[in-house]
Each structure stands twice: as C-alpha cells, then as structure tokens.
Amino acid sequence: MMNLEKLLLKKEELPILHENCFLIPIHPKLLDEKTIIDPKIANKVFPKAAKDWYDDLKEYVETVKDEQIRKWINDVFLKKKPRITKKKYLDGHQYLETWRDEVLTAENGFAESFSISRNSGGSIYYPTYNIDNKKFVEFNAKQGYILFSEEKVREFSEEMLKLDNGIEGGKINVYGSHNVDYYPGALFLRNWAILYMNEVFKQIFK
16 A cells, blocks of 8 residues: 555646546545545535636646637636635535536445536546446556556556556556536546545545
C-alpha cells in the first residue's frame, strides 16, 4: 500500500487531451462493497471544485489562440467569479449558474456518476455498461491520459500485463464520459473528480 501523499491524484497526472478528453482512475478499494464511503463527499467538495475550475480556466484562456473561442470562454464562464447557490424549492442541488452537483452513488457510498449538465457540461460515470471500463496504463508513461509511476499503476491495478511490444503496465478501472464536448466542462469534471477521490482516500486510507 502506497503512503497517502503518493496515492493522492494530481492534475498533471491526468491531463485533458484534445480539449475534452480525460480519464479518472478508480482505486479497487472504492469498488469493494465492504468499503463504506460518505455518499456526500462529492457534494461537499463541489464549491472548491468551482473555485479551482475558475482559476485553472483563467490560466487556460490565456493560451487559447482562437479569438472567437477565447471570447466565448471569457464571456460565458469567466465574467464573474463562481458563486454557489442552492435552489431548495426546486431540487436541493448546489448550482454554479446552470451547472449543478448531480451525483449518483453505489450502495457503499461510492460516487458512480458526476454530472454538471447532461447537455451543456457533461457527465462521467461508472460502470460503463456499453464499453470496457478498464484501460491499460503503461508504467511511467510520458504521454497519454494517465501518467502514473510504476508503483502507482500497480496500486490502482488488479491485473498486470506485458504487451507484445514489451511495454508493461496494468489495467485500471476508469469512469466513462457522456456529452463532455468542450474544455470548460471537461476541466470542471476532471477537477471535481480529483478532489472527490483525494478526499475519499484521506478518509479510507487513514
């Protein structure tokens, strides 16, 4: 078992590629029905996810060369700092403008789905019923969706593999995605899931 500091997920380990593609690894212990997880953790970290998202998006927009996209991000997402509201008379969710903290959990409390908006932000979910929810992750990869050390790949994997070309790694459970069409939504979901995972790790790997 890795120590907690090494186990925590880092943004640089889980890059967003092609503007809207990313993977969030799931530690096997979270899928164990004997592991009891607070089902409200994802909701509790939602406000911090909003702040992190805003700060990261401000940095990102400075790198955008397309003037039309830069203007869209500034006008739609960065005009004012994030403010979380609750609309209890509607559904009790926390809202960031039109996005909200919609979370579905398994019986043990594990967050199986994170959604900010089915149509304009997207969702990530597990299990991925229509496709394989395990992805091969190379030891010490320098490029790709999950950039883990060999030690961390082994920690998150239940099966080790050596490919025909000699590359070694492991198969890791990941969330699938739906309607994550643009960078701002991908960034929010990626950051939110990282915060969630790290808070869960702090509680179950004390």
